[in-house]
Amino acid sequence: MGSREVLGQAARLASSGLLLQMLFRLITFVLNAFVLRFLSKEIVGIVNVRLTLLYSTTLFLAREAFRRACLSGAAKRDWSQTVSLLWLTVPLGVFWSLFLGWVWLQLLEVPDPHVVPHYGTGVVVFGFSAVVELLGEPFWVLAQAHMFVRLKVIAESLSVILKSVLTALLVLWLPHWGLYIFSLAQLSYTTVLVLCYVIYFAKVLGSPESAKQQALPVSSMTDLLPSMTRSRVSNAFVNWEEAKLTWSFFKQSFLKQILTEGERYVMTFLNVLNFGDQGVYDIVNNLGSLVARLIFQPIEESFYIFFAKVLEREKDATLQKQEDVAVAAAVLESLLKLALLTGLTITVFGFAYSQLVLDIYGGAMLSSGSGPVLLRAYCLYVLLLAINGVTECFTFAAMSKEEVDSVGFILANCFNMGIRITQSLYFIHRYYQKSPHRPLAGLFLSPVLLGTFALSGGITAISEVFLCCEWGWLARLAHVAVGALCLGVTLGTAFLTETKLIHFLRTQLGVPRLADKTT
Template sequence: MGSPQDVLSDTTKLASSTMLLQVLFRLLTFGLNAFTLRYVSKETIGIVNVRLTLLYTTVVFLAREAFRRACLSHSAQQSWRHTIHLTWLAVPLGIGWAGILGWIWLRVLEVPDREEIPHYGTGVLAFGVSAVLELMAEPFWVLAQAHLFVRLKVIAESLAVILRCSVTVLLVLVWPHWGLLIFSFTQVLYTSLLTLCYVLYFAQFLGSTEAEKKSFPLRSMKDFLPQYSASQDFVDWKQAWLAWSFFKQSFLKQILTEGERYVMTFLSVLSFGDQGVYDIVNNLGSLVARFIFLPIEESFYVYFSKVLERGKTVRNQRKEEISSASEVLESLLKLVSLIGLIIVAFGYAYSQLALDVYGGEMLSSGSGPVLLRCYCVYVLLLAVNGVTECFTFASMSKEDVDRYNYVMLGLSLTFLCLSYYMTLWLGSVGFILANCFNMGLRIGHSLLYISRYYRGSPYRPLTGLLPSPAVIGALCVSAAVTAYSEKFLCCDSGWSYRLAHVLVGFVCLAVTLAALVLSENKLIHFIRSHFLPKSLQKKA
């Protein structure tokens, strides 16, 4: 492993590239949803984006999440042969989950009317198969992520998403009556191309001069296949038990992550049409969370895992590494909390306008704007939770992970109960409020862990959660001015008034960003040093 600064440089490069990738993903799906809203019924969108996508994400998450976390944890004695064996276990596990959950989706859950939404069974089969196809790329993904192959992830996922979106638009235009068949075909196409890209990349990379220069541990494609040996165990049992701990945790985390979809799917608290509208608003509200916060969480989990020795206290870590980790954690908390606060401050005044532009009156009337405003608060909590949990999970010992499983169990049960009753009471807004409550509890647990972890040391990374007074003042003024602007300029007036409302928002945002640049010097230096390309760093 290189020095902490080398790892940090590679990690921030990975995070920056992944953010750009997620921007592309979200813009494409953003446009795709806006397009399909005009050609496909909201019931079909509800089935695809809630019911079938939940099947796919559940199979993939339960089959691979635990192995990913265990295999990416830093260990001086890590054997890549054992790691590859462990990652291949995700495939049979995925086949098992796909079979069990596919049967539940077909035989236990409410099946949509065949006349209104045909080919539901084909959709379940296709989304289950696509999950297994993606799991076959897992050994390649883990090796690529561990060695910070930025270009591979960007190219593979970009090509797969662009192809899926292009084919979907084409089929919806030509054969819109195919309905679920279109989305089933493009889902299988997406995961097939994604897996193929990883396989072809490593087929070209292994044995090359670049591989030798990087001292890559594998020499040929055969090394990616399981190899039995009588002289050693098939897997590293310490790593396997860590994966088992993460598996128990991942099952609970999946309930927390996709809880509202499980409630909608299993308890039928919303119709398929209402599920479609909720999912569209949810996707719109989660744009920033997906293309900024998620890449930061995934990339810096790798960073903290490489820099910190799992289970060791601050005193037992190397001074250079713990100092670097503390500075990075503080800067990340400052970065994501400021982005989240900006979203909260401006989200209130621009939610209705955003929904009206995106989906018309179907989204901007009724509970849509209230739902999006509540989601802005949830985005702030998502931002803080992502960073605090990626540090927590990277530094926890196996025993700590096991204990946290009980916490997750309590949170999962609480969330499911809250989601059900609050949805009956408040409709789809209840989902967001239940999410906010549980996310707040998760943040509280992580903050308590981090505080105890750094107790007795000179490091105080949690101060990153406190913005400067100048930024807080600018945010408060901006929220008040834009709310006043919305009342008089938007959204029942003409487009000239709406543009004036947008202009007011731009001015307020510029003032807020100016206050941020002038008062948050440490954060600006962190962004310039690690997130900007070198050519821009020199100019800055």
């Protein structure tokens, strides 16, 4: 498969992921506003901070490193060994869910059962849900490696919609169930998600013609089950080079997880906020990270696969196929430009509209106090997160095992996001140093566009002082109108000055066609 074809598939996967994230975040946005009107903020804090942290930590520790390692160089591997390696995520998930569940029940503060009923059940079910989701890991990796766009869209859409509808109905009819509501909804989400992947592959592999059309490396469902003797090229149960790469990714991913979820770990283990304040914080946190999860996460996941397929580990850029290196450089430059522009837009306009957004969403409970300051800080963080996501996306895909193991990169994860970005930029610069390509040019904007951002930031800041948020709805609408005008001018300037990026977006990141390879 050529690099251009892989690029097209990665772009369709990214745009589909973006559309999915838009749907999911809109549903979550409305659902949180709905739940706040029926349940206490203490329950919201327990679910969105403590139980969600248990679930995400279990999944991250059990599968993240396996995903990164097993999505690299898919065309060359023995999939029987890869499948066997992926099934190791299940016993790992059982171990982590039991260990972390014990910590959550025995070592952490237990909430008042009159305020937050059924906490123990919530811990057990959220941990079990993580294990259930890991049962679909071989199917998910196979689907990602072969860019099955529609499968991802359908599976995740069905599971999220079911979870949201079930949560809303139970909150409306049985609010006294407390954490039973969210536990049942979470278990239904993971079950439906796994079933969608299993049913799809059972249908495809049950038809030899369909399996051949999809060019799958497996021929039956039994090939997706672990086996001690199934390897076609060696007697090894797993590919040990792949296993070593998994271990390398695990070491740096463990530190990255601590940084990513750091504030939740602090709140959970140090009790610096009560459960009600944790609920308020989480709502502001979700609003602040909305764009990062909406746009950057699907792009990072999809183009990691692209870079991993196009570039070979262990080889310098000058030793690889130059057409692939050139395509990778052009894509990286465009992604960096897109990340920088999006991050700057959020930072500039988010500063003046944080208080208004919180006031509309949650009233005085969110818009008073430290809420607006916190949301403004997140707007700045989004800029760093955007650049970091794209640079690490390339870095993790192109690094050799020894470079993944490097002390410098692991230490970079220990300091802060800025150092992580610097480390990735250095790797990218060194990778392309002996080639004519300069993808880091994507981080440079025209002076006219930078001036437009600065002018928009100043105008919207003045507008916030005089029009928001104590002067009634007419003043607020005027403030919104000023922001819309400035945003239009900024986007128009970007459209006229960043012609290379616009061409990339038009040709690669369009809405995915329905008639893709998974039909």
